Amino acid sequence: MVLNLQQFSFTPKGDEKPILGPIDLQLKQGEWLVVLGGNGSGKSLLAQLLAGWYPDLLTGSVQGLGTVQNIALDKSRLVSLAPGRQLVQQSPQLQLSGCAFTVEQEIAFGPENLGLSDNEVRFRVKEAMILTQCDNLRFRHPSTLSGGEAQRVVIASALAMHPKLLLLDEAFSRLTPNATQQLQQRIKQYAQEHKCSVIIFERNLLPAITLSEQFLLLEAGKTKVAGALEDIFPFLFTTINAPDAWLALNWLIENHHWNKNIVNNDKALLKAFKEFYVTA
Known part of the structure; x- marks a missing residue:
């Protein structure tokens, strides 16, 4: 089981009541899940918690059962989790390392910090650039990239880590609908080959609903409904864009x-x- 949340909730430091939860959610290896919700729904906070931001970057307390990749969410440290799970968020420029002079170096930054061989790093960088169609950006300085180009590079950097859990929080917001659809299909191919589970967090109906048969709709930090598309469809249109x-x-x-x-x-x-x- 990649993800197991049972009555899981999060209360920030200084607050008396949870701002997220209770949430019940399970995900098996290789499965996809789409989490839908509007602004303030809690989907980004959930993504950060699943990525391992608590307690290093998110202060407060968690209640209930929460395990990701068989590691309790209140027992994890972000630095040790990076090889196994990757989070890509909406603003790509904030996720660039600032330590690279070319896109190729940027994508290699994570694998190099894993202590991998030069051949393995080169293989992963090439694979990730082909998947995300940013090979033509190889020698560009990251600071010169457009929003869409930067999103491709950040996603490539995440894929180069070969995670078993990929969290995509509005990670395609700077891309055109056609480019988004193409990239998502390529990620689907990657996930099948590497047995990677993927959770997509979105406030737009399309193309998110094409990617999974499992959905969770969040509203004000709570689960409004979960299940198949038929289960959640009647509840979608007061909270998300369509x-x-x-x-x-x-x-x-x-x-x-x-x-x-x-x-x-x-x-x-x-x-x-x-x-x-x-x-x-």
Whole structure:
């Protein structure tokens, strides 16, 4: 079991009540999970806790059971966890090391600190750059990168560590929808090859719902609903961002005008709408 949370909650230092939880959540090796929620929902805090930020970077107390990769969340130290789990957040420039003069050096920074051989470091850097399509950025200085380019490099740096748990907190926010979809599919390929579990934290419906069959919807730090897409769909649209077509689908479902399955991508939705209006 990669992740096991049972009535898990977090209370910051100085607060009397938890601002996150209670949360019940399990994830097996190689599985994907999408955590959805709007601003202030607690999804970034959950990502940080799962990455091992407590107690080094997050002060307070945890309650309930919380283990990640068989390590209790209140017994971990961030420096020892980095080889096994990686967190990529929304602002890429804040996650660059500041110790590299080229993108290639930036991606190599983590593996080199693991004490790996030169051949292994070169292999991992090349693999990560190909996966994230940033090979053409190899000799660029990290400070010259655009937001989207920097996000690719930060994701490549995380993948070069060969983590068994990858946490992506709005990690594609600076990329176009098409680039996001392509990169997510490449990460899916990587995860299958390396048996890596992936948790995606998003406030946008698409393309997040195309990536997993397991979902958790957070609101004000608490679990609003968890389960398959069909379970969470009726509760999504008061808290997360979605295109108008998906709002229309929700209206049809709420008013009992929709007797088809709930799809998980724009192409399938367009096809379903065409069939619906032809037969309606």
